[in-house]
Amino acid sequence: MATRQVLNELASAYEARAGERVAIESVGGVAAFRRVDEGEAFDIVVLASDAIDRLAASARVDAASRVRVARSGVAVAVASGAPRPSIDDEAAVREAVLAARSIGYSTGPSGVYLTRLFERWGIAEPIASRIVQAPPGVAVGTLIARGEVELGFQQMSEMIGVEGIDVLGMLPPGIQTLTIFEAAICANACEPQRARAFLAFIASSDADSAKVRNGMEPCQPA
Structure with missing residues (x-):
């Protein structure tokens, strides 16, 4: 839920830029992790980095696709x-x-x-x-x-x-504690190439101002 507002804004910006609609479903992190871990089909998941670690370890996401989205205090x-x-x-x-x-x-x-x-x-x-x-x-x-x-x-x-x-x-x-939020492409993604393009956008400097407006900080790539 921490990334709900910034992802909605970035999805709208990406649609205006690339003509691709991105549908964001925001739920609590525990529920999001469970749904991906149980094999529900999504193209992308965005969670705290430690949760992405666990999904990568169980091959539920493509570890090579991981990008840092933002960090939040x-x-x-x-x-x-x-x-x-x-x-x-x-x-x-x-x-x-x-x-x-x-x-x-x-x-x-x-x-x-x-x-x-x-x-x-x-x-x-x-x-x-x-x-x-x-x-x-x-x-x-x-x-x-x-x-x-x-x-x-x-x-x-x-x-x-x-x-x-x-x-x-x-x-x-x-x-203070800073949580790093990451995004990754799910193993059962239907549109992995389109997902990769969206991840490149949200990890780019073009997305930085939206992150700041929504109470988060841009972070350097891993």
């Missing part, structure tokens, strides 16, 4: 108009988490990272009853806007454009 948000805790450094973020009535994160890479961060801080058990994990495919920002989460963490690309929230900013450098 984790942002922090609260409901619009709510008090804005400091997130200036690691200690401030830890204090904000301890003070929050409810803390939200996703089932994706950012959620896995935050689980480990809270364990490293030694606060996982005390805050366990206040953790709200967004269901696959549901943005943490949506839960914040509904009042179900007071303090939320997720990829910046998923926070952008969500009404009813205030994004406080990115996690500070000392505890």
